[in-house]
Amino acid sequence: MVKIFVFHSLIDDLLHNISLYDLREILNSEDINKCETFINKKSRLQFLAGRLLLCRGLDKLYRSSLIKNVNFSESGKPYIEGINFNISHSGSLIALIITESSMRVGIDVEKVLDDLDYKEIIDSLESNILNESTNSDDFIYRWTIIESIIKASDRSLDEVDEVKRYNESMYGFDSQLFKVESVKLDSYWISYAIETTDLNNYTVIKEVIKK
Numbered sequence: 001m002v003k004i005f006v007f008h009s010l011i012d013d014l015l016h017n018i019s020l021y022d023l024r025e026i027l028n029s030e031d032i033n034k035c036e037t038f039i040n041k042k043s044r045l046q047f048l049a050g051r052l053l054l055c056r057g058l059d060k061l062y063r064s065s066l067i068k069n070v071n072f073s074e075s076g077k078p079y080i081e082g083i084n085f086n087i088s089h090s091g092s093l094i095a096l097i098i099t100e101s102s103m104r105v106g107i108d109v110e111k112v113l114d115d116l117d118y119k120e121i122i123d124s125l126e127s128n129i130l131n132e133s134t135n136s137d138d139f140i141y142r143w144t145i146i147e148s149i150i151k152a153s154d155r156s157l158d159e160v161d162e163v164k165r166y167n168e169s170m171y172g173f174d175s176q177l178f179k180v181e182s183v184k185l186d187s188y189w190i191s192y193a194i195e196t197t198d199l200n201n202y203t204v205i206k207e208v209i210k211k
Helices: 011-015 020-026 029-037 041-060 064-069 118-124 136-153 157-162
Strands: 002-010 084-090 093-099 105-111 170-173 176-185 188-195 202-209
Touching (some): 002 188, 011 041, 011 093, 020 041, 041 064, 041 093, 084 136, 093 105, 093 188, 105 136, 136 157, 136 170, 136 176
Parallel strands (some): 084 105
Antiparallel strands (some): 105 188, 170 176
């Protein structure tokens, strides 16, 4: 049975009591250089929280030694050979999906903004799924579904119109089938997508990380 782990945490909780020594234990030289390029403090903290969360995920797979093996695809997506994972953050929340299987996985977190002009965004895109949005909360819910699928495929958001919905949890994209689950946490939506042809061959283990 394939195990897929899904974590979410407040960024401040992940960074609580983390020392410079701790960070150097999990960051490789490329990570350190990348971290130093962030002008915005918030972006730097989000990046560090992502690495800390990834470290937690690798621990669950008993592969913590791989934390310094993070590379980047041509599109800029981080990857580790033999591990499929995806990280997303919005506002104060961050989430990770990770598995040691060959199944592609993606996750998206978005904060609901009441003043979001979602209709203007819909008008700029060609997506039947987004077109059915009834308000900003519903739009963000649908957006996280689409983005989690596209992130799993390492493709562009320009292709949102190619995501097809078959039912409430099954979607098609890039000639593959994805199962999507979503959850509302306060003012945030989290959706994660799992590429699958065998719905009985995996189990999802969810965990909230706190201080």
